[in-house]
Amino acid sequence: MICKSLRKGRDSSVALPLEVRRPFNFAHLLTSVRLVLTPVFLLAIEASTQQPDGPRTRLVVVLFLLICASDYYDGPVARALGLSSDLGKVLDNLADITFLLVTLTYLVHRDAAPWWIRSPSP
Secondary structure, eight states, X not given: OHHHHHHHTTXXXXXXXXXXXOSSOHHHHHHHHHHHHHHXXXXXXXXXXXXXXXXXXXXXXXXXXXXXXXXXXXXXXXXXXXOOOHHHHHHHHHHHHHHHHHHHHHHHHTTOSOTTTSOOOO
């Protein structure tokens, strides 16, 4: 009960216990999964293009679904657990932009990006 009342006063000058003020929490960890899995995802794509087979293709799909789930659930989990923070918002945007830009850059480099992303051929 005490922690709940302290959490409600998060914007006030009430001192919060250390466990409530943790700078890095479960929601941040969930968001960080995207940052960690992005290079793994690219390596899996590369491996599946080098030697296409069922397990490698499934790995790419599973990694993509994990990245999507991380993006979908990090915000609701943070709000449900009362862990929303400015750091979480910045980390979420950073993870989204990193995943999209790095993946699309890789796909353009491999000439595997959709037509609407690639520049027109001369």
